[in-house]
Each structure stands twice: as C-alpha cells, then as structure tokens.
C-alpha cells in the first residue's frame with residue numbers, strides 16, 4: 001500500500017472472527033475502507049453482512065482480530081464510545097420519531113442527546129439550524145421540514161433516517177439496506193442522495209438490490225459464510241464465476 005493510501009485509510013477490519021458457540025458468523029474476515037469512499041457489501045442471506053456492521057459499531061465483540069478506526073483499535077470499546085468517535089449506523093427499519101417534525105428529528109440526531117426533550121422549547125441554535133438546513137437539502141426534504149415525520153412516505157422516512165445519520169456529523173456511515181421496501185424511482189433517488197454526500201463522508205452500504213449497487217458505481221465486497229470472497233467493480237463482480245456460484249448455491 002502506498003503512503004498516501006495509508007494516510008487515507010479510515011477503517012480496517014483485520015482478521016475478525018465472531019464466534020457464536022462454535023458457529024462463525026465472521027470467519028477471519030478482513031476489509032479496509034479509504035476516506036471518502038462508498039463501498040457496497042453484498043452476499044447471500046446469512047453471509048455475515050449485518051454481523052459486520054454489528055462488529056464495527058461495537059454491538060458484538062470479536063473473539064479474535066480487531067477493528068481499527070483512524071488507526072486506533074476500537075474493537076473493545078462500548079457502542080456509545082464508538083459513535084462518539086464518528087461512526088453512525090442506520091438500521092433497515094425506519095426509526096424516526098413520528099410526532100416530531102422532520103426538522104426536529106434531525107435536530108435530535110445532531111445533538112446525540114435524548115435529554116434535549118427537556119429543552120425543546122428553547123428552539124434550535126442558529127449554528128445547528130444551518131447544519132440541519134444543509135442536511136434537509138441533501139436529503140431533498142427541505143419542503144417537508146415542518147411536517148410531522150409520521151406523515152412522510154416510506155421512502156421519505158428512509159431518507160430522513162439517512163439525514164439523521166448525516167446530522168450526527170459521523171465520518172463513517174453504515175447503511176443497512178437503505179432501499180428496503182422501495183420501488184425503482186425511490187431507489188434511484190436514494191442512490192443520488194448517497195452520491196451527493198460527497199467525499200467528506202465514508203459510506204458502507206449493505207444492499208441486495210443490484211440496480212441500486214450499479215447506480216452507486218461503488219466498489220463491491222462480497223461475503224460468503226462469514227468470509228471475504230471477492231472485491232471489485234460491479235462489472236467484475238457480475239462476471240465472477242465464484243460469486244455466481246455462491247448465489248446460485250444459495251438459491252438452490
């Protein structure tokens with residue numbers, strides 16, 4: 001690896017094994033992420049994709065191997081400490097607060113402090129408001145800022161959730177199936193939204209929808225049975241016989 005590649009290394013998952021009473025959900029798995037890149041992780045059901053996110057965010061602990069973020073070992077830290085260092089995860093199911101406005105959902109995420117409930121009447125400080133306005137533009141919901149989040153469509157709720165992850169200021173965003181339940185038009189818009197996050201964010205996306213993966217034009221990592229299988233462009237992954245075999249094997 002060149003010295004600039006080392007300087008730009010943001011995340012390194014280094015030989016991680018997650019052992020559930022003898023069953024290895026991750027099996028000596030390694031991958032790296034460079035600052036500013038978007039990476040898609042795919043693999044058949046049970047390949048270990050969600051476990052990978054659980055491991056990075058500190059929800060499960062490796063029995064061997066480690067996770068380095070900005071060069072520091074974070075694998076022993078509690079989840080809150082990892083979030084505090086700049087990693088944030090969006091889950092598959094929307095978790096917005098339906099009776100709060102779109103803007104206030106973002107404000108809550110930006111504060112990372114649920115006690116904000118107590119001071120809600122004081123309003124949002126100007127600096128925070130500017131950040132939230134920026135996020136509203138990024139997720140395309142500026143027009144809906146004052147609406148209750150519960151009134152949004154499924155796709156809009158997912159975009160708000162991505163906005164909430166962005167509003168935390170995290171540098172590494174983990175997005176677990178951001179297009180779940182979406183049709184083609186919403187899926188395309190989600191890809192545009194992620195592309196629009198720019199180089200100041202590094203994004204790890206788990207998704208099954210290959211049209212979405214294609215639109216992201218991202219490098220793809222393929223997992224199988226907890227192990228690293230392949231990495232390459234979407235065209236390379238599509239043409240790969242070993243990748244095809246694990247998906248066919250899974251479907252059979």
Ligand SMILES: Nc1ncnc2c1ncn2[C@@H]1O[C@H](COP(=O)(O)OP(=O)(O)OP(=O)(O)O)[C@@H](O)[C@H]1O
Nearest residue numbers: 020023024025043044045046047048049050051052
């Ligand atoms: N707490 C646990 N205890 C035991 N086994 C687990 C646990 N969590 C996950 N597993 C197993 O680990 C394997 C990997 O699960 P994981 O959810 O990471 O896969 P995935 O690639 O995200 O699958 P999917 O695409 O279906 O969401 C699966 O076989 C799963 O049953």
